[in-house]
Amino acid sequence: MGxxxxxxxxxxxxxxxxxxxxDFINDNGITAPGSGLGSNCLYNTxxxxxxxxxxxxxxxxxxxxxxxxxxxxxxxxxxxxxYDTDFTYYLPDLLPRHKIKLLxxxxxxxxxxxxxxxxxxxxxxxxKGETLGDYATLDVGFExxxxxxxxxxxxxLSCNNITxxxxxxxxxxxxxxxxxxxxxxxxx
Amino acid sequence: MLHVFVLRVFSRWRLKxxxxxxxxxxxxxxxxxxxxxxxxxxxQVYQLSPVTVMAPQQGVEINVDKTIINMDxxxxxxxxxxxxxxxxxxxxxxxxxINPLISSPGDEVSIRGLNEGRLVIEIDGRRINHTxxxxxxxVDWSTLNMDDIERIEIIRGGHSVLHxxxxxxxxxxxxxxxKKTEDPKPDFSISGGxxxxxxxxxxxxxxxxxxxxxxxHLSASSQETDGYLRNNFQENKNINGHFTFFLPxxxxxxxxxxxxxxxxxxxxVNDPSRGDYDPDYPEFLGTADQLRHxxxxxxxxxxPTPYWDKETHYLDAVFEIPLGPGIFSVHxxxxxxxxxxxxYRGTNFIESxxxxxxxxxxAEYRDVTLFDxxxxxxxxxxxxxxxxxxxxxxxxxxxxxFQDVIKLGDRWKITPGVRYYSLxxxxxxxxxxxxxTSPAFPTTGKKETDxxxxxxxxxDFQANDTTALYAAVSRSYRLPCP
Numbered sequence: 001m002g003x004x005x006x007x008x009x010x011x012x013x014x015x016x017x018x019x020x021x022x023d024f025i026n027d028n029g030i031t032a033p034g035s036g037l038g039s040n041c042l043y044n045t046x047x048x049x050x051x052x053x054x055x056x057x058x059x060x061x062x063x064x065x066x067x068x069x070x071x072x073x074x075x076x077x078x079x080x081x082x083y084d085t086d087f088t089y090y091l092p093d094l095l096p097r098h099k100i101k102l103l104x105x106x107x108x109x110x111x112x113x114x115x116x117x118x119x120x121x122x123x124x125x126x127x128k129g130e131t132l133g134d135y136a137t138l139d140v141g142f143e144x145x146x147x148x149x150x151x152x153x154x155x156x157l158s159c160n161n162i163t164x165x166x167x168x169x170x171x172x173x174x175x176x177x178x179x180x181x182x183x184x185x186x187x188x
Numbered sequence: 189m190l191h192v193f194v195l196r197v198f199s200r201w202r203l204k205x206x207x208x209x210x211x212x213x214x215x216x217x218x219x220x221x222x223x224x225x226x227x228x229x230x231x232q233v234y235q236l237s238p239v240t241v242m243a244p245q246q247g248v249e250i251n252v253d254k255t256i257i258n259m260d261x262x263x264x265x266x267x268x269x270x271x272x273x274x275x276x277x278x279x280x281x282x283x284x285x286i287n288p289l290i291s292s293p294g295d296e297v298s299i300r301g302l303n304e305g306r307l308v309i310e311i312d313g314r315r316i317n318h319t320x321x322x323x324x325x326x327v328d329w330s331t332l333n334m335d336d337i338e339r340i341e342i343i344r345g346g347h348s349v350l351h352x353x354x355x356x357x358x359x360x361x362x363x364x365x366x367k368k369t370e371d372p373k374p375d376f377s378i379s380g381g382x383x384x385x386x387x388x389x390x391x392x393x394x395x396x397x398x399x400x401x402x403x404x405h406l407s408a409s410s411q412e413t414d415g416y417l418r419n420n421f422q423e424n425k426n427i428n429g430h431f432t433f434f435l436p437x438x439x440x441x442x443x444x445x446x447x448x449x450x451x452x453x454x455x456x457v458n459d460p461s462r463g464d465y466d467p468d469y470p471e472f473l474g475t476a477d478q479l480r481h482x483x484x485x486x487x488x489x490x491x492p493t494p495y496w497d498k499e500t501h502y503l504d505a506v507f508e509i510p511l512g513p514g515i516f517s518v519h520x521x522x523x524x525x526x527x528x529x530x531x532y533r534g535t536n537f538i539e540s541x542x543x544x545x546x547x548x549x550x551a552e553y554r555d556v557t558l559f560d561x562x563x564x565x566x567x568x569x570x571x572x573x574x575x576x577x578x579x580x581x582x583x584x585x586x587x588x589x590f591q592d593v594i595k596l597g598d599r600w601k602i603t604p605g606v607r608y609y610s611l612x613x614x615x616x617x618x619x620x621x622x623x624x625t626s627p628a629f630p631t632t633g634k635k636e637t638d639x640x641x642x643x644x645x646x647x648d649f650q651a652n653d654t655t656a657l658y659a660a661v662s663r664s665y666r667l668p669c670p
């Protein structure tokens with residue numbers, strides 16, 4: 001259930017959810033240590049409950065500035081089973097309980113936008129029992145549309161993870177520091 | 189010690205979405221009923237939802253039914269090439285990648301704690317998910333380029349009976365199909381980019397129409413990267429074509445094809461304690477998480493290159509015609525993926541070929557308006573899912589659905605629906621079902637049929653012109669898969 005509310009320059013969406021899932025098929029997916037063979041372990045968990053809330057806030061100031069904040073809280077509870085030993089895991093546990101996304105766009109001049117996007121991801125489990133720490137990243141970009149000789153050009157410059165955060169979205173897969181990109185487009 | 193417990197119950201999968209926090213909604217409802225009364229006194233005109241729309245980002249709208257992302261207007265810091273590039277920026281959607289350079293086959297997308305095994309991913313309203321049998325292969329995000337996508341619709345939760353097997357939600361990609369016009373001049377678009385780790389892309393598209401009879405969209409692109417992790421290179425090639433034929437009686441015939449060829453290098457172990465360690469790449473150990481539908485994380489450098497080459501195509505044909513008070517449509521579809529995989533299994537380097545295919549047909553009579561109060565949808569769907577080179581019909585799904593959108597005054601909208609599934613499954617016995625005395629791999633040959641009705645109810649309340657509330661409860665079902 002949820003609500004969307006418009007306060008003029010500020011609008012909001014809030015929602016809560018609850019799932020009660022019977023016979024949740026759990027996916028082990030972990031390979032046997034040393035052999036590389038799949039353990040092929042699938043089994044039903046009697047009951048899995050998922051619940052949480054979503055909140056999004058959007059702010060628009062004038063014609064030039066727009067910002068959004070999105071918060072997600074999610075939790076789960078799982079009934080015990082005799083099968084979840086050693087290398088088993090539950091997919092919902094691999095997701096953060098808390099997550100925040102922030103996005104801002106500012107039109108600096110005609111058809112030119114500065115864009116920033118930040119994410120905070122809370123700690124979560126890894127498949128093999130490890131806990132991954134929380135992290136925050138910041139992406140920035142600039143985009144310009146231009147009309148030259150009747151042709152519409154578009155230029156994008158961006159840098160992801162500009163702060164050089166050391167982080168992993170999936171356990172064991174290190175992500176790079178700053179990632180730069182340039183893109184040019186043409187429409188006619 | 190590894191315990192191989194194979195219990196493949198494949199029993200009925202049920203879901204109840206229960207409104208436990210109803211107190212919160214009641215507070216909202218009560219407060220907004222009061223404000224609605226105030227609105228009435230001032231003579232304010234209300235329109236039935238969705239009138240309260242949230243626009244959190246440029247190109248993004250949220251109403252009580254769904255989040256809509258219009259791709260021509262969507263902006264983000266960075267390149268938008270694949271679906272996960274977009275979803276990463278959307279609130280309450282979890283995207284877990286293994287690199288930020290190109291959407292990878294092992295990426296995970298989740299809504300409300302449920303990933304692609306419990307989400308429905310659609311192209312033009314039809315499900316593209318595979319069985320999940322061959323290596324938990326259900327949806328490969330690397331094959332879903334945005335070249336031909338007009339908009340993305342995201343439904344959170346499983347309350348819509350119009351989408352089969354929706355539990356966590358629905359992600360529906362609506363393709364560009366050209367336009368009805370007499371002007372034969374097409375619109376061209378070309379773009380290219382370059383970035384860190386030798387990441388680059390080229391893209392070209394043309395949209396147009398002719399003679400008020402034909403609309404078309406054609407696009408092609410390539411994308412490649414050296415990757416950040418060792419051997420984690422990737423090369424994507426995509427071709428898309430969509431044609432719309434505008435026929436007499438306002439009928440249309442839409443034909444669409446998406447094709448992708450993805451060559452993907454599996455990250456190899458880069459362990460400082462090993463003699464083959466390369467300090468130019470980050471450390472990568474075999475203890476990393478096992479990615480969905482990819483080989484073991486124990487892939488090695490120096491010898492033959494572990495990678496896969498995969499071709500995927502999505503085919504659609506939709507015929508629509510206004511009929512009486514509604515619109516009748518028939519939608520035939522097919523998704524097929526073929527993977528040649530070269531990888532280490534233990535110390536042996538092997539090659540394997542796997543294919544998956546999902547195909548079916550949907551007949552629907554929708555937007556049937558009765559008495560200015562009811563908007564009805566009737567539908568029937570048939571799907572076959574399997575592996576053409578093995579068992580092409582692991583699952584046969586027969587489904588019927590019905591939905592009524594009922595307007596009650598200017599503010600209330602009630603949407604009851606129900607979906608019936610009959611599912612024939614080829615499955616296999618757990619080791620103890622087969623009479624084994626210890627854990628062992630299962631034996632094949634088990635067949636089961638599930639069938640049941642799954643109702644849904646959603647209530648929308650447009651309290652005033654700035655506030656919309658909704659609540660939904662449903663019982664859902666999905667194909668049994670990882």
